[in-house]
Amino acid sequence: MPASPSGAGARAIADNTTPLWLGAVTLRIVTFLFAVGVFSLHRHGYAMPCLGWATLGAMTVWTALTCYWFVRPSGRRLNVVIVDVLLTTALIIASHYVLSGEQLIRPVPLVTTIWASGCVVSSAVYGGRAAGTVSGAWISLVSIWARGYFDTDIARDTVLLSGIGFVVGLAAVTARHSAEQLARALRAEAATKERERLARAVHDSVLQVLARVRRRGAELGGEAAELARLSGEQEIALRSLVSAAPQESTVDGEVDLRPQLQLLATPRVQVSVPATQVMLPAVAASELSAVAREALSNVDKHAGPDARAWVLLEDLGKEVVLSVRDDGPGIPPGRLAAAEGEGHMGVAYSIRGRVAELGGEVSLYTAAGEGTEWEVRVPRRQPRRKGVVR
Template structure:
């Protein structure tokens, strides 16, 4: 059975990476435009407050205190410039900053009575800058806290005006509705982001389970099925071993298909098997990890033509390009394993008219847009509905070992079968998917094929 570390396809690795780290990146992408808009709003409205104050400066000199207004607007401008980085992300926009920001906004509304005691000049000193403070609460904390902040700003305006005037109530309602709407949209976006991250995590886990199921099918299940057949044929004690192998095969099929079934007893030790006594005085065995030779480095590419040509034999004929067909190592192994699963199906389940295992042909085509592999046999063909029935029975040769591998590589697997004319399996993987599996640094030839 192939090593899981080596047989894991690039698509599964990308899905797992998205599931593990995609949530934060997705969140930043969703919220970044809001923070940029809020930053621009604060700078523009700080300048607007200066423009309004300048236009009414003569009135402040005649019946107000222009010095108080100049002092507050200077403080407002310094605060706006000094806190530019605070409104760049949710992580930097902390609760203490929001409290200080709201304090400056509400304080500016109330301080307007000091600069304009007669309440006849115009808008408050911070003017519409106060809405930016409420919007910061909406983006950072959601619609509930933004509603509270909008109510506080509205109450401050009523106190500054001396009562619930028409313009005061209108401005308070406008800020309240806008902040609650934006806060609600932000919360919905964050909930969607979490749901997407969870879906990506489930997808990665499902693909990993399917990969393990393929490895089990290609190795353990086939060996157990072979032991069962050989044991039944030999009879005697070997028949009991074959029966146990058959039980374990059915249990594994039930496990990898997710079907619940009764517990199956494990294989029993043969009666004449001697117990291994404890030997404390014996010298310690050498550490397996210390004596195990180091595995050779994993090649970046493998020749798919060579892998498939090695499967040719007495009843399997291979035909392919004259030269090598290098592909990313993981993709080449997965395609070779899918072809091996198709050939196993031919050897195990297909007999021709003479009652002997059918012959099979492998055709490898190196096209500019895709790599195509065709596995054809001269058997009786597949009855309608047989593939779906085999999958329901827990036989994963088609659904996982072939179709699942091609899906993870970004390709497709199709079956063409006519009664009495054999079966043809067409495997296709686009070049674009192979380039993605190879990574951005993989060189390509003039036709765009991975080299």
């Protein structure tokens, strides 16, 4: 099996947002110390100093807890982030009653001061841009209510909080995407090395034996000729297997369709694919591969033992075209409808149904003595709609 990232490398990839969490912890500590200084400076003028001390105590405990949790990957949980936002909201509301009316107008900073920005940063690191922006806007609205008025300074703080949430969230999303790309590159590298190792081993042993059996069986003739034919088929199939590119996927879940089709090559089936990658959503690639297999299965069942087939894949940019053609006797008029009426649903479900789910079109070209060709056109990205069969 191909090797996969493990050990320290895997942990480094898994903890790719750790620097951002550590930055959130540092911000939490610095802003808490600032809040303590502001509280000490204005405590004698508070309308409800006991509530102020309780608010500061809650901030102290929660700062210690979040620092403990956020420095550990196991502590970075959704419920902690939600409680962080809710508790910060409650403490801002409490600050409204701690300050006197004169302090609110003067204005004197709320007890939470800039410590309230900590929940915005943690939300952004955990949930990305949307979560950071929404939490920043929410904390700003609560602060506006606590103040009881809106001015230029508060507008500035609102923009800063929302902007911080967006920027930090963007950094978190970028870090996670980078980690996914790194993990995928490491898997692809490991898969390529393993495939090259297996290819060398297979070439030096199995392929050489199969080639020798094929040549010797052809020389002997008779029953040995049948063994030679079978050996030749397996030799071609094995060469296709070891030469096919390893399956890769992008961050958006797209894969290269070519390797799946290349594995269908046999002495009777030729597969032609573009030299460059044909990236499709993983589901679409799997369904198109299944369509090709079903069409080739029909060739084996109905076109005769000597029929040959050709699989052609074309990348037209906005759509992908898959063609499966054979040189068999063709399909008599009305045969597909009759087969469907008899309960044989291979074409209706395995070909037409799959393509319809992908929002594509299926075209069938056949005539007596001229073989059969299925042409499937599938858009790269399009909402699901009913397929069309011409």
